[in-house]
Amino acid sequence: MSRYTFGGDEHVFVEVDEEMSLEAFFTSLAMTNAVREANIDGVIEICPANASFQIKFDPDKIHPQKMMDMLKEMEQTAEKKEAKLDTRIVEVPVYYQDPWTHETLMRFRERHQDPNGTDLDYAARINGFDSVEAFIKAHHSAPWFVSMVGFVSGLPFLYQMVDRSRQIQVPKYLRPRTDTPKQTVGYGGSFSCIYSVRGAGGYQMFGITPMTIYDPKQEAPYLRDFMVFFKPGDIVKWRPINREEYDSINADVQAGRFEPRTKDVVFSLDDFNADMDGTNAKLMEALYAD
Amino acid sequence: MPINVISSGIMTTIQDLGRPGYYHLGIPMGGAMDRLAMRTANLLVGNPEDAAGLESVFVGPELEFTEDATVAVCGAELPPRIDGEQQPTWTALSVKKGQVLSFDFLKAGARAYIAISGGIDTPPHLGSRATYPIGALGGVDGRAVQPGDSLPLGKASGKARPGTSVPEDYRRLPGATAKLRVLPGLYWHRITEESQRRFFEDIWKVANEADRMGYRFQGGRPLDFVPREQPFSAGSDPSNITDACYPYGSVQVPSGQEPIVLHRDAVSGGGYFMLGTVISADMDLIGQLQPNTTTQFVKVDMEAALAARKERKALIAAIREAVG
Numbered sequence: 001m002s003r004y005t006f007g008g009d010e011h012v013f014v015e016v017d018e019e020m021s022l023e024a025f026f027t028s029l030a031m032t033n034a035v036r037e038a039n040i041d042g043v044i045e046i047c048p049a050n051a052s053f054q055i056k057f058d059p060d061k062i063h064p065q066k067m068m069d070m071l072k073e074m075e076q077t078a079e080k081k082e083a084k085l086d087t088r089i090v091e092v093p094v095y096y097q098d099p100w101t102h103e104t105l106m107r108f109r110e111r112h113q114d115p116n117g118t119d120l121d122y123a124a125r126i127n128g129f130d131s132v133e134a135f136i137k138a139h140h141s142a143p144w145f146v147s148m149v150g151f152v153s154g155l156p157f158l159y160q161m162v163d164r165s166r167q168i169q170v171p172k173y174l175r176p177r178t179d180t181p182k183q184t185v186g187y188g189g190s191f192s193c194i195y196s197v198r199g200a201g202g203y204q205m206f207g208i209t210p211m212t213i214y215d216p217k218q219e220a221p222y223l224r225d226f227m228v229f230f231k232p233g234d235i236v237k238w239r240p241i242n243r244e245e246y247d248s249i250n251a252d253v254q255a256g257r258f259e260p261r262t263k264d265v266v267f268s269l270d271d272f273n274a275d276m277d278g279t280n281a282k283l284m285e286a287l288y289a290d
Numbered sequence: 291m292p293i294n295v296i297s298s299g300i301m302t303t304i305q306d307l308g309r310p311g312y313y314h315l316g317i318p319m320g321g322a323m324d325r326l327a328m329r330t331a332n333l334l335v336g337n338p339e340d341a342a343g344l345e346s347v348f349v350g351p352e353l354e355f356t357e358d359a360t361v362a363v364c365g366a367e368l369p370p371r372i373d374g375e376q377q378p379t380w381t382a383l384s385v386k387k388g389q390v391l392s393f394d395f396l397k398a399g400a401r402a403y404i405a406i407s408g409g410i411d412t413p414p415h416l417g418s419r420a421t422y423p424i425g426a427l428g429g430v431d432g433r434a435v436q437p438g439d440s441l442p443l444g445k446a447s448g449k450a451r452p453g454t455s456v457p458e459d460y461r462r463l464p465g466a467t468a469k470l471r472v473l474p475g476l477y478w479h480r481i482t483e484e485s486q487r488r489f490f491e492d493i494w495k496v497a498n499e500a501d502r503m504g505y506r507f508q509g510g511r512p513l514d515f516v517p518r519e520q521p522f523s524a525g526s527d528p529s530n531i532t533d534a535c536y537p538y539g540s541v542q543v544p545s546g547q548e549p550i551v552l553h554r555d556a557v558s559g560g561g562y563f564m565l566g567t568v569i570s571a572d573m574d575l576i577g578q579l580q581p582n583t584t585t586q587f588v589k590v591d592m593e594a595a596l597a598a599r600k601e602r603k604a605l606i607a608a609i610r611e612a613v614g
Contacts (some may be wrong), residue, residue, distance in 0.1 A: 005475045007537030008567030009595040013476055020523030020532045047535045049559055054535035056313065059570075059599060062593060121340070138509040148533060149394075150316040150558035153425035157533055157559075164522065171525040172561055174545060188561055190523040191533055196316070199424050200503075202561065216415065216426050230314045 002027075002075060004068050009043075009059045012068050015052040020159060020190055022269055024051035025147045027075075034074045036166060039045065044069075047230055050147045050157060050191070058263035068185060083269035089143065089235040089287045091261040092194070095246040096120070096136050096207035100181045105205050107211055111175040119204035123170045123187060141239035143283055144192055146230050154228035156215035158192040158236055161272065161280055176202035183209045185238075194230075210241075210250035211260060222259055235267065237287060263287050292356060292440035293406065296390065299349035304410050304428065305403075309418035316558045317427070318587060319538070320420040323401055323502060323554055323577025327365030329606060330456055331405035333613050334341045335381040336449030341409030342419035344435065346402045346502060348580075350393025352436065353404075355385045359443070360407040360450035366399030366578060367463070376411035380456040382613075399463045399578040407446035422555060453531040460609050464575045467493075467586040470551070471572050473595050476540060477531060477563040483573075486511040489549075489565065496583045497548065502555035505576055506548050507585060513546035513565075534563040539568040541587075549587075551576060567611055571598035 003015040014031070017024035032048040037056060042061030047054045057067050062274035097120060109115045114122040124135035151157075158194040160167060172188040177200060180186070184195040186203030193203055196214035212220050213229040222227060241249065263286045272279045305328065308321025322328035322345055329339040344351065350368050363370045363379045367420060370377045371392045377383050379402075391404070412419050412430060421429030424460075430439050478486065492510030499506040515528035523532040529545050536542065536552050542562040543549045551568055553576060560579075568576065569590060579585065 003476075006473060006567070007564075008473050008539050008569050008591065009569065009592065009599055010539075010570050011537035013535065013537065015534070018442065018521035018524070018532065041378060044310050045313040045319075047558065049534045051532050052534040054539070056310070059596060060603070064596075094398060148559060150535065151313065151560055152316045152557055153422075153427075155316050159523075167522075169523070169525070174527075189453055189525040189530065189532060197424055197426075202559075214425070216432060228317075239375055 004072060006064055007054065007170070009064055010056055012055045012057070012071055013052065014071060017051045020051050020147070022145065022272070023083070024055045025159070027078060027271055030078035030081045031074055032070070035071070035079050038074070040070065048148065048160065049150070055188065061181045069118040084231045085267045086092070087233045087265060087267050089237060089263050089265050089283055091237050091287060092209050092211055093241045093245065093249055094140065094185050094207045094209050094238045095241050098208045098246070099131070100182050101205040101208055101219065102214070104177070104179055104181055107179070111173050111177060111258035112171055113171060113174060120206055123168070123204055123206070126170065127168050136240065138159050139192070140240055142280055144220070144236045144238070146232055146236065147191070149228070149230050149232055151193070152197055154230060155198040156213070156230035156234070157191055159190065160192070161276065163276060170204050173204070173209060176200055180205065181208060183211065183213070185209060204261065210246050211258065212253055219256055220253065220258065221256060233267070235283060236266065237284070261287065263289070292442050294354040294356065295435050295437055295441065296352040296354055297437050298435045299346050299351045302344050302346045302351045302559040304342050304412055304420035304435065305345040305420050306418055307340040308420050309416045310324065312416055316369060316393070317416065317425055318422065318555050318558060320418065320422045320554050321515045322403060324365045324403065324574040325499040325607065326462060326574045327403045328405070330380070330609050330613070331403045332409070333363040333610060334364070334450070334454060334456070335360045335405045335407040336447040337405055337409045338408065338547070338599045341405065341444070342412065343403055343405040343410060346404065347400060348396050350402060352390060352392045354390050355387060356388050359385050359446065360452055361385050361391060362401050364403050364456070366402040367397040368402035369394040369397065378455065380461055382450055382452045382454045384452040387464060400580050406443060407442040407450045411442040411444040420532045424555065433551045434439070444601055454613050455611055460605060460612065462574065462605070464578055465581070466584070468575060468579055469588050469593070470576065470585060471521045471588045471598060472541060472566045473569055473590055473592060474566040478565050480515055480563050481565060482514045483515055489513065491588045494549070494585045494587070496579045496581050496585060498581045500579065500581055502553055504550045504552045504556060505579065506550045508548050515544055515546060530561050531562050531563045533559055535559045537567050539570070539573055540564040541568065542568055548552070551567065553577065569598055571602040
């Protein structure tokens with residue numbers, strides 16, 4: 001049973017689970033979809049998160065207690081829905097151990113758990129990897145699920161599609177940084193993220209992608225429909241690249257020539273739970289077919 | 291006919307009442323930090339309450355008018371000058387073509403709202419002209435106002451009555467010690483009963499890290515967490531949670547050290563626990579707090595929060611009545 005609480009007089013906050021799981025994500029998604037479909041007078045924002053969600057409403061139109069009671073009723077039906085999604089898989093190039101995030105992490109060393117190392121050294125060590133290279137491989141070998149969009153404009157939180165025992169976990173910085181390069185690939189808890197814009201951040205920094213994921217001018221061809229690229233339920237496959245390829249993709253992005261490799265797929269949580277590696281292999285086939 | 295920006299102060303941005311509806315993508319509602327002051331300034335110059343004006347922090351801009359207009363400055367006590375001559379705040383003022391509006395030193399509060407008849411008519415982005423610099427949305431090319439900018443104005447309603455003033459009783463600024471009412475909730479149960487008590491007992495001070503995204507507070511005792519094994523995904527610090535949404539006004543406390551109250555340009559979510567939320571009626575006051583202002587958080591329940599909200603609505607209605 002979810003935990004319901006108020007965020008002041010304008011928000012109801014629902015924690016589906018304290019822990020992250022795709023089950024909790026799908027419940028949150030189903031409930032926020034139900035709230036959207038119900039078209040409740042007074043609802044202002046519907047924000048699904050990883051294993052929780054939040055509704056902002058106008059208490060002059062709907063009493064906070066009534067809002068909460070309606071959500072509790074919706075949970076009954078939402079839980080019964082089949083966890084299946086028509087979605088897409090996207091390949092995102094990542095330049096691990098790049099010079100820009102390195103410069104930034106050195107600048108904020110005194111806010112870090114391990115002031116003498118790098119974020120990757122630290123993450124590899126506390127997760128029991130022999131080398132940074134082996135850790136990086138684990139990061140990009142299995143695909144990721146976009147389980148939340150937010151923090152700042154269009155930033156995706158991603159959850160790796162592997163068994164709990166293979167999940168990587170790292171803490172956030174002791175005190176958040178005031179600066180993070182745009183398009184940094186970060187890590188906190190069991191979530192990867194891509195910082196969509198330059199700014200504050202508390203996640204460990206692993207690398208950077210040349211792919212723009214947020215652009216209010218919508219110049220990139222893949223951002224023509226909307227200024228934000230990711231939505232919850234998208235699946236991501238990281239592809240490691242070197243400096244040379246980073247520069248070349250970056251030039252393509254700037255010239256409006258880049259299109260991320262993307263395929264439409266169906267994701268079923270039951271199928272995934274029954275055979276994770278098999279499901280992931282099928283996703284890779286779909287992504288790289290043709 | 292535009293307004294020419296001669297100097298811009300420290301951080302002058304175009305703001306209106308914001309762009310709700312995109313927080314699920316990390317795009318905050320934004321808009322004036324002190325919405326009551328923004329609305330009031332608009333009312334004084336005959337604008338719709340949601341028209342765009344300027345929000346100035348600590349230091350006002352210098353603006354040259356290329357047509358006759360009515361202006362009003364509400365919120366912080368940042369006294370306006372027209373061609374050097376000092377003018378009252380909270381009052382509809384006539385400015386003639388060619389005159390320059392400038393400002394004296396700040397006397398109280400932090401953010402002044404400058405409304406101009408017709409409203410600033412820069413292009414709206416996702417339904418609002420509010421500047422959100424991080425996302426490069428709204429404002430002038432998604433940024434704060436700069437010297438050399440020309441700000442276009444919309445058509446004035448003709449309803450402005452220069453000389454009209456807002457009665458003293460209706461001008462809201464925080465006192466010497468600010469009191470911010472908080473409804474406990476969210477992850478309140480994560481801190482010990484003693485910390486729950488101390489949070490409301492302690493005297494806090496506004497830190498220098500205080501802006502449109504959030505206000506940090508210092509000086510109170512650190513929080514102790516109820517011992518537990520951290521849930522999977524949350525991260526190892528007891529103040530970490532599985533990344534979730536952050537309500538506007540929510541009080542997050544990274545590492546249990548210094549509370550941060552999230553405001554109009556808030557990040558929409560993240561992995562720090564929150565102990566509760568500043569009630570909607572007190573959000574405007576936060577934007578008027580200068581660094582070092584002593585602040586006490588006051589514990590309230592939902593009933594008190596809704597009563598305060600009603601009071602604030604009645605105040606807006608009274609202002610409409612008084613200046614309309």
